[in-house]
Amino acid sequence: MRSGRGQSLNPRFLVQKAPELRGELSRADLGCAFAHRVETPPNAFSFGPRLQFGSSLVAGSSRKRSCKAERRKHFNLEHSFATEMGNGLSDQTSILSSLPSFQSFHVVILGLDCAGKTTVLYRLQFNEFVNTVPTKGFNTEKIKVTLGNSKTVTFHFWDVGGQEKLRPLWKSYTRCTDGIVFVVDSVDIERMEEAKTELHKITRISENQGVPVLIVANKQDLRNSLSLSEIEKLLAMGELSSSTPWHLQPTCAIIGDGLKEGLEKLHDMIIKRRKMLRQQKKKR
Ligand SMILES: Nc1nc2c(ncn2[C@@H]2O[C@H](COP(=O)(O)OP(=O)(O)OP(=O)(O)O)[C@@H](O)[C@H]2O)c(=O)[nH]1
Ligand SMILES: [Mg+2]
Numbered sequence: 001m002r003s004g005r006g007q008s009l010n011p012r013f014l015v016q017k018a019p020e021l022r023g024e025l026s027r028a029d030l031g032c033a034f035a036h037r038v039e040t041p042p043n044a045f046s047f048g049p050r051l052q053f054g055s056s057l058v059a060g061s062s063r064k065r066s067c068k069a070e071r072r073k074h075f076n077l078e079h080s081f082a083t084e085m086g087n088g089l090s091d092q093t094s095i096l097s098s099l100p101s102f103q104s105f106h107v108v109i110l111g112l113d114c115a116g117k118t119t120v121l122y123r124l125q126f127n128e129f130v131n132t133v134p135t136k137g138f139n140t141e142k143i144k145v146t147l148g149n150s151k152t153v154t155f156h157f158w159d160v161g162g163q164e165k166l167r168p169l170w171k172s173y174t175r176c177t178d179g180i181v182f183v184v185d186s187v188d189i190e191r192m193e194e195a196k197t198e199l200h201k202i203t204r205i206s207e208n209q210g211v212p213v214l215i216v217a218n219k220q221d222l223r224n225s226l227s228l229s230e231i232e233k234l235l236a237m238g239e240l241s242s243s244t245p246w247h248l249q250p251t252c253a254i255i256g257d258g259l260k261e262g263l264e265k266l267h268d269m270i271i272k273r274r275k276m277l278r279q280q281k282k283k284r
Contacts, residue, residue, distance in 0.1 A: 103152075103153050103154055104142065104153075104154040104155070104156050105153065105154070105155050105156065105178040105179060105267070105270055106156050106158070106176065106177050106178045106179075107155050107156065107157050107158070107177065107178060107179045107180070107181055107266070108157075108158045108160065108170070108173045108174050108177050108179075108180050108181070109121060109157055109158065109159040109160065109180075109181045109183060110160060110162065110170055110173075110174075110180060110181070110182050110183070110198070110202060111162050111182050111183035111184060111185075111195065111198075111216075112162045112184075112185070112188070112191055112194060112195050112198065113134060113161065113162035113163045113164075114134070114162070114185060114188075115162060115183040115184055115185045115188070115195075115218060116183050116185065116216075116218040116219060116253045117135070117159045117160075117162060117181075117183045118130075118132040118135055118139055118159050119132055119218075119253040119254060120159075120181070120183060120216065120218070120251070120253040120259060121139055121141060121157055121159040122141075123253050123254070123255075123256045123259060124141075124143050124145065124155075124157070124256075124259060124263075125141050125143050127256065129254045129255070134161065134163065135159065135160070135161035135162070135166075136161055136166075137160075137161060137166075138158055138159060138160045138161065138173065139157075139158075139159040140156070140157065140158050140159070141156075141157050141159075142154055142155070142156045142157075143155050143157060145260065145263055147260075147263070147264050147267060148264055153267060155263065157181075158173050158177075160173050167198060170198075170202055171202065171205055171207075174202060174205065174207065174208050174211070175207055176207070177208075177211060178211070178212075178270045179211060179212045179213070179214065179266050179269065179270050180202065180203070180208070180211055180212070180213045180214070181213075181214045181216055181262075181266065182195075182199050182202075182213055182214070182215045182216065183216045183218050183253075184215060184216065184217055184218060184231060184235070185218060185219050186217045186218060186219045186220055186222070186225035186226050186231060186250075187219055187222045187223075187224050187225050187226070189226065189234075192226075192231070192234040192235065193234070195235060196234060196235045196236055199213075199215070199235055199240075200236070200239070200240070203240055203241065203244050204241070208244075209241065209243050209244070210243045210244065210245075210273060211244065211273075212244070212245045212246065212247075212266060212269030212270055212273060213240070213244060213245070213246040213247075214246070214247055214249060214262050214263070214265060214266040214269075215231075215235065215237065215246060215247070215248045215249065216249055216251050216253075216258075216259075216262055217231045217248060217249065217250045217251065218251050218252070218253050219252065219253075220250045220251060220252050220257070220258070221252040221254070221255070221257075228248055228250055231248065232248055245269045245272070245273065246269075247262070247265040247266065247269065249261060249262035249265065
């Protein structure tokens, strides 16, 4: 079974958990709530789903001008290797890029197409559900997340398209990354083997040795979603290298359930690894 665009939802779950979705749900007759998609133009560097949020997120002309130089700098420094692939950069990204980088963690979001990566990204960014279109290149956002201990950290997320033809590019994005978020569609049983192959392939790359992986078991709101233990088994997570710290987190990206908890774990694993690397350096 393949879920995702136009899938059958568990409406009771959503109505209880996501009051802001009720209008959407009644319009869609509680059956295929997200069948009504707002398509965004497929041109590179389009503002993607952000356009749906109105003026507060579309920069005014003066702000645009003042950001121009910063945007160019940011772009040259960080995106040059992948500019041709981009389809979701924003003014917000460029402003946030000027923040001090010592608290910023570079995190790549990977997973098969339709797993919910972009939904995760924009749920974290706007704390709202955003209708998505398949990612042709990547989306990137710097997002401040307040963790349980009230500490605010900045994650620089790179959400890369999961279609088969785009997967060879994943390794370019994981170069020097602090962490990987690997999103899995919990009802896509048929493609669990494919997800396993991709997960193991990306973690086995020598540069990714020791990089913490947060495996997001997404779409837990759907009927027939696999349990965590089933997913753990199907993804053969026990066979991941012993040097790869991982955590499996159940989520529902459309309402945001489980995302903060997952990031908390990822943050802990990243900090632990950084400490370990520092100690190893000192010993040498
Ligand atoms: N029911 C349910 N649907 C979800 C959830 N997360 C995402 N979706 C839906 O799954 C579909 C695909 O989501 P995307 O975020 O575009 O998937 P993606 O992984 O970015 O896909 P690519 O960009 O093609 O790699 C959309 O219709 C989302 O609304 C979830 O937690 N529950
Ligand atoms: Mg996407």
